[in-house]
Amino acid sequence: MNIRLKNLEKKFYKKPVLNIENLEFTKGLTCIMGSNGSGKSTLLNIISGNLNYENGQVLYNDKPFTKDIYSSMTLVEQKPYMLSRSVYDNVAYPLRIRRYTNREVHTKVEEILQNLQITELKKNRGDELSGGEIQKVALARALVFSPKLLMLDESTSNMDKKSLENVERIIRNYAQMGNTVLFVTHDLNQAKSLTENIVNLQEV
Amino acid sequence: MDYIANGFLKALNLIVSMDMELYKIIALSIFVSVSGTLISALFSIPLAIFLGLRNFYLKKVYTRLLYTFMSTPSVLVGLLVALFLSRRGPFGWMQLMYTPAAMIIAQFVLVTPLMTGLVFNIVNKRGKLIEKTGRLLGARGIDLLILIIRELKVEITMALLTSFSRAISEVGAVMIVGGNIKGHTRVITTSIVMFNSMGDYEIAIALGLILLLISLLMNSILYGFKGDRQ
Numbered sequence: 001m002n003i004r005l006k007n008l009e010k011k012f013y014k015k016p017v018l019n020i021e022n023l024e025f026t027k028g029l030t031c032i033m034g035s036n037g038s039g040k041s042t043l044l045n046i047i048s049g050n051l052n053y054e055n056g057q058v059l060y061n062d063k064p065f066t067k068d069i070y071s072s073m074t075l076v077e078q079k080p081y082m083l084s085r086s087v088y089d090n091v092a093y094p095l096r097i098r099r100y101t102n103r104e105v106h107t108k109v110e111e112i113l114q115n116l117q118i119t120e121l122k123k124n125r126g127d128e129l130s131g132g133e134i135q136k137v138a139l140a141r142a143l144v145f146s147p148k149l150l151m152l153d154e155s156t157s158n159m160d161k162k163s164l165e166n167v168e169r170i171i172r173n174y175a176q177m178g179n180t181v182l183f184v185t186h187d188l189n190q191a192k193s194l195t196e197n198i199v200n201l202q203e204v
Numbered sequence: 205m206d207y208i209a210n211g212f213l214k215a216l217n218l219i220v221s222m223d224m225e226l227y228k229i230i231a232l233s234i235f236v237s238v239s240g241t242l243i244s245a246l247f248s249i250p251l252a253i254f255l256g257l258r259n260f261y262l263k264k265v266y267t268r269l270l271y272t273f274m275s276t277p278s279v280l281v282g283l284l285v286a287l288f289l290s291r292r293g294p295f296g297w298m299q300l301m302y303t304p305a306a307m308i309i310a311q312f313v314l315v316t317p318l319m320t321g322l323v324f325n326i327v328n329k330r331g332k333l334i335e336k337t338g339r340l341l342g343a344r345g346i347d348l349l350i351l352i353i354r355e356l357k358v359e360i361t362m363a364l365l366t367s368f369s370r371a372i373s374e375v376g377a378v379m380i381v382g383g384n385i386k387g388h389t390r391v392i393t394t395s396i397v398m399f400n401s402m403g404d405y406e407i408a409i410a411l412g413l414i415l416l417l418i419s420l421l422m423n424s425i426l427y428g429f430k431g432d433r434q
């Protein structure tokens with residue numbers, strides 16, 4: 001999916017937060033960097049359709065927001081909310097609302113849990129996990145329905161080194177499969193090791 | 205002072221001897237309050253979720269109004285419902301005055317602001333977060349509503365129990381629209397008032413104990429739920 005921002009302006013109580021003249025995200029992995037408060041989370045929320053803006057346009061494959069786009073994208077928030085049910089059911093949720101059969105749900109969930117090396121967590125409650133575990137489950141819950149556009153808001157900030165290597169490999173592969181991945185990170189080394197596409201958000 | 209101790213003993217005797225009149229009163233009380241609360245829930249819960257999630261014009265004013273109605277004295281609710289249901293009122297032709305149906309309506313009106321207010325408060329706090337998570341994962345419409353209710357089921361159940369407790373323990377509204385007619389609209393609270401004024405302390409005490417027992421039960425369930433969360 002191709003995302004184009006034109007003359008995008010966002011204010012919070014008259015305080016300008018974003019002012020983007022022209023910016024385009026294409027297939028593959030883009031890292032978004034910028035200091036605290038530069039509007040990275042705000043930008044991802046706008047693209048995900050969860051925040052309105054004062055001026056400008058956001059286009060998806062050169063078209064405005066539609067129902068199809070709504071269900072083929074997702075954002076892993078900076079502090080993901082875990083549903084108060086098991087990890088398995090958290091990850092299964094996006095498939096269940098898309099009316100997948102139980103068998104399909106089972107196959108896909110087991111596969112993604114294994115990829116992220118969190119199979120042993122599957123019976124734990126989603127709202128009783130550590131910070132790093134939450135990030136892995138949230139990533140699994142996002143990847144499980146193969147969104148064309150995947151947005152990650154500092155989604156690896158609490159992971160240990162071993163998990164990080166595995167997750168970075170998964171994210172890179174996912175982008176290489178033709179999906180669009182926008183990854184907000186604070187770690188310049190991480191960004192450089194992942195991609196050449198790095199966008200720096202300036203404070204307005 | 206003897207009459208108090210005596211009253212207690214006779215009350216216990218009435219309870220264990222399954223006194224017919226006593227149990228009819230208890231059964232009607234529970235029936236009326238459960239019905240009023242459940243019918244209100246069908247209406248209050250979706251409304252509260254809607255109000256809690258949306259930002260609309262004058263939301264603060266509506267919220268204030270809702271909170272005021274949450275603590276309306278039950279006699280006022282009784283009076284209001286009676287005005288509508290009495291023979292000369294707009295719904296007089298339905299002949300509901302002094303029937304259990306009228307009592308259910310009164311308790312519905314009584315607990316609806318309370319339940320709406322309680323659920324609204326919960327949704328205002330955690331509901332938006334749940335809604336956003338659901339949306340980000342692709343849910344909409346009825347799926348979103350189900351998700352929010354399921355995520356907040358403990359809190360919503362607590363609001364239900366709190367509303368039921370208020371309904372079963374109030375006396376003003378059911379007295380006015382029910383009329384405390386023996387074998388027909390007599391409930392625990394109206395009986396206590398009446399038997400007390402007649403000097404029939406045993407049955408008044410027995411009913412008081414039952415009411416206490418119901419309260420205790422509700423509180424332990426509520427407490428159990430709260431304990432679960434921690």
Ligand SMILES: Nc1ncnc2c1ncn2[C@@H]1O[C@H](COP(=O)(O)OP(=O)(O)O)[C@@H](O)[C@H]1O
Nearest residue numbers: 012013017034035036037038039040041042043
């Ligand atoms: N809901 C909000 N209400 C008011 N101000 C907000 C809100 N969300 C973010 N902001 C402000 O907008 C600016 C950008 O926030 P954010 O996008 O979270 O930055 P970043 O993710 O780059 O650290 C910050 O100054 C923040 O205080």
Ligand SMILES: [Mg+2]
Nearest residue numbers: 040041078153
């Ligand atoms: Mg942020």
